Amino acid sequence: MNRKYRKLRIEKRNRLLELAYIDPITGLGNYNAYLEKTKEKLEMNSKKTVIILDIDKFKTFNKKYGHVKGNELLKRVGEEIKHAIRKTDIVCRLANDVFGICLIGEVDVENITERLNNKISRINIGEIWYNLRISMGVYICDKDERDVQSIIDKAIMAHDSIKGKYHVPYGVFTEKFEQKVIRESEIENMMEDAIKNKEFEVYYQPQISTKTEKMEGAEALVRWNKAENRIFPNEFIPIFEKNYFIIKLDEYVFEKVCENIQEMKTQFKDIPKISVNISKESLVDRNFLEKYEKIMKKYDIMPEEIELEITEGSTVNNDIDIQKILNKIKQKRFSIAIDDFGTGYSSLNMLEMMPIDTLKIDKSFIDRIDINEEKAILIEVIMFISKKLNLKTVAEGVETIEQVNYLKRWNCDLIQGYVYQKPLRFEELKKYIKGDKI
Ligand code: C2E
Numbered sequence: 001m002n003r004k005y006r007k008l009r010i011e012k013r014n015r016l017l018e019l020a021y022i023d024p025i026t027g028l029g030n031y032n033a034y035l036e037k038t039k040e041k042l043e044m045n046s047k048k049t050v051i052i053l054d055i056d057k058f059k060t061f062n063k064k065y066g067h068v069k070g071n072e073l074l075k076r077v078g079e080e081i082k083h084a085i086r087k088t089d090i091v092c093r094l095a096n097d098v099f100g101i102c103l104i105g106e107v108d109v110e111n112i113t114e115r116l117n118n119k120i121s122r123i124n125i126g127e128i129w130y131n132l133r134i135s136m137g138v139y140i141c142d143k144d145e146r147d148v149q150s151i152i153d154k155a156i157m158a159h160d161s162i163k164g165k166y167h168v169p170y171g172v173f174t175e176k177f178e179q180k181v182i183r184e185s186e187i188e189n190m191m192e193d194a195i196k197n198k199e200f201e202v203y204y205q206p207q208i209s210t211k212t213e214k215m216e217g218a219e220a221l222v223r224w225n226k227a228e229n230r231i232f233p234n235e236f237i238p239i240f241e242k243n244y245f246i247i248k249l250d251e252y253v254f255e256k257v258c259e260n261i262q263e264m265k266t267q268f269k270d271i272p273k274i275s276v277n278i279s280k281e282s283l284v285d286r287n288f289l290e291k292y293e294k295i296m297k298k299y300d301i302m303p304e305e306i307e308l309e310i311t312e313g314s315t316v317n318n319d320i321d322i323q324k325i326l327n328k329i330k331q332k333r334f335s336i337a338i339d340d341f342g343t344g345y346s347s348l349n350m351l352e353m354m355p356i357d358t359l360k361i362d363k364s365f366i367d368r369i370d371i372n373e374e375k376a377i378l379i380e381v382i383m384f385i386s387k388k389l390n391l392k393t394v395a396e397g398v399e400t401i402e403q404v405n406y407l408k409r410w411n412c413d414l415i416q417g418y419v420y421q422k423p424l425r426f427e428e429l430k431k432y433i434k435g436d437k438i
């Protein structure tokens with residue numbers, strides 16, 4: 001083979017290698033390069049720290065300033081990262097606006113993340129300066145780990161752990177968080193079958209009137225009984241809200257409630273008004289009302305027999321017009337309760353505007369009654385406002401007789417809590433209505 005021909009071949013091979021390993025926008029290595037280079041470093045004995053760095057709202061930047069500027073920005077970010085780390089360290093662009101860094105040797109995480117943040121959160125392209133926000137996931141790898149992909153996954157998990165926490169620029173991987181993620185995926189794998197296998201059961205917690213001492217309402221609370229184990233709502237509801245399975249579960253609970261009300265009506269003259277929890281995801285789902293009305297029709301249930309509980313947090317939303325949705329619900333003659341009132345930072349203005357009937361005072365306020373009655377002053381304020389706005393009040397999580405007396409003094413309407421009853425199975429609820437011992 002002549003020399004000229006060989007040279008051409010080498011050049012061609014180098015160009016192909018470049019394509020396979022170099023990111024054309026930043027000139028840094030790409031994902032493949034990151035895998036290879038990090039793998040090489042893992043063979044060394046020293047400590048390594050892997051950081052995944054993500055530019056928040058890069059899409060918005062691209063839209064606002066165009067792709068050319070967007071690409072220039074990525075290039076500048078790459079440069080700044082390079083300046084912030086040592087020559088022996090690695091930085092590559094893994095995808096869109098995500099950079100992978102691998103630091104060798106002892107690293108002060110606080111210090112390096114702060115340095116990266118300072119360099120990138122205010123960055124220039126030529127003469128023009130931009131403000132950016134970045135978020136980082138950190139994994140400190142001091143064991144003898146060789147699996148690059150699993151190391152990157154851990155840094156990504158650490159990054160996920162700060163999702164939604166806008167004031168926290170970085171998260172560090174912990175075993176605890178990994179356990180949480182594993183548990184979450186276990187729950188997600190079981191949820192569909194759980195509905196099919198009827199593992200969800202609806203319990204009812206009585207609400208007792210402070211005036212008549214009788215049960216006037218009951219809250220439907222779902223339980224997940226899996227064989228011998230019970231999984232608690234505080235664990236699975238937030239997961240279902242995240243993956244939207246809650247829309248299915250809320251509907252399932254609502255149907256069970258309608259079925260149970262229909263049965264109670266054939267047996268008793270007076271039955272409690274049942275309140276049902278509706279997550280925000282269900283509330284804003286398309287056809288929410290139509291679906292629920294259809295279920296009610298099937299069991300011959302009137303809207304007056306049901307109260308819908310919506311957490312205070314769901315009413316504070318800038319994207320969707322919750323008020324419109326609530327007005328529609330109200331037009332259909334449902335009553336609406338604001339759940340966990342006092343925890344969601346809603347404004348007094350909102351209380352006046354929203355078509356609500358009931359305020360459920362959060363347990364955290366009730367708990368203060370025992371410590372110091374003066375600290376319970378907020379309850380007095382809430383009671384005062386409720387009376388002015390003609391709202392019914394329900395105190396939840398009431399555990400002691402002192403709390404009951406205090407709430408009676410301030411004319412709270414209904415009391416729900418262990419002081420009277422824990423949530424009951426439907427069969428027990430019927431006995432309770434009859435006045436039988438449970
Ligand atoms: P929540 O709506 O605030 O329900 C009240 C919770 O306080 C219930 O917990 C209830 O069992 C508990 N509780 C009642 N009285 C007392 C008391 O005296 N002391 C204490 N320490 N706790 C008391 P649970 O059943 O574990 O439910 C937790 C949360 O899960 C509920 O909080 C609600 O937000 C959610 N949830 C339950 N069922 C459903 C459902 O069907 N759909 C939706 N979307 N959420 C539900």
Ligand code: CA
Pocket residue numbers: 219277309339
């Ligand atoms: Ca509730």
Ligand code: CA
Pocket residue numbers: 339340360362396
């Ligand atoms: Ca509540």
